[in-house]
Amino acid sequence: MTSFNQLISLFKNPSIRKKILLTVSGIFILSGWFFLGVMEAPFTGNALMIFAAVVAGYEIIQKAWLGMKNSQTNIELLVSIAAIGGISIGIYWESAAVTFLFLLGGWLESRTLKNTRKILKNLVELVPQTATIVRGKETETIPARQVEKDMLVLVKPGGRIPVDGEVESGQSSVDESAITGESIPADKNQGSKVFSGTINQNGRIFIRAGKVGADTTLAKIIKRVEEAQDAKAPTQRFIERFARWYTPGIVGLSVISFIFTQNIELAITLLVIGCPGALVISTPISVITGIGRAAKEGILIKGGEYLENAGKISALALDKTGTLTEGKP
Secondary structure, three states, X not given: OHHHHHHHHHHOOHHHHHHHHHHHHHHHHHHHHHXXXXXXXXXXXXXXXXXXXXXXXXXXHHHHHHHHHOOOOOHHHHHXXXXXXXXXXXXXXXXXXXXXXXXXXXXXXXXXXXXXXXXXXXXXXXXXXXXXXXXXXXXXXXXXXXXXXXXXXXXXXXXXXXXXXXXXXXXXXXXXXXXXXOOOOEEEOOOOEEOOOOEEOOOOEEEEEEEOHHHOHHHHHHHHHXXXXXXXXXXXXXXXXXXXXXXXXXXXXXXXXXXXXXXXXXXXXXXXXXXXXXXXXXXXXXXXXXXXXXXXXXXXXXOHHHHHHHOOOOOOOOOOOOOOOOOOO
């Protein structure tokens, strides 16, 4: 009973559920091919293809039904109609393929998002959790979020700087590669500017806090990456608008073709070949992957619109240190 409950708990996780549905559906499809092509057992092969379509279509039909309840015609509705119609006229492999490939596309998109969030998590981990502040002749370690502007912060060698500020006393070198991209540590002494998330190398420095919490440079970078993931490129916005009209359009054409030809197989075939799963997911995956990959390499892209505009660049000027290319002189 415990194992069954654990399985149910795993199935509630969207990512794991997609993996399970894809795996089971894929096994049914491969088995169906085997029975159809090798064993020459069409009944068993077609039955397996139907099972594959039902398993892969589990989430798709749910989303289609939810859309209908909200008076919306989404792509999932078109895929559901095409799959059910395909099964009804005996094109079992095509029905299984439509649902499987659509589910695969959704899983690839969610996986891409997950990988991009990992990159964001790595940025968040740069933020120090604690800070050592100086009160008179005493020092006290407090949560970094409690540091206030104008507090005096002590950072020892090897420690991460918890605030943006100015060195009040002490000398050291600071690794600022996470913020500036420069691989060579920057020398810091009295009056030098320092950034949150950078690493103090070899000396004790006392920093007068200038910007703290959400106002620090690192916090703004993290926020910008989060916003960039949600920001939609013009192409993505166009495709989403197009998809809202595409489903009723294809269904309408299918109905018209049936009225004029009285051929139900032709009408349903039109539905099957009209499923635009690749069209709908292609742009989001490309944008999210591009922004995530750039963030991993230390390049901050503000959103999908700016990523698209980057493709129009005809010339690019870089400084002599090669910061944007190799990250070193």
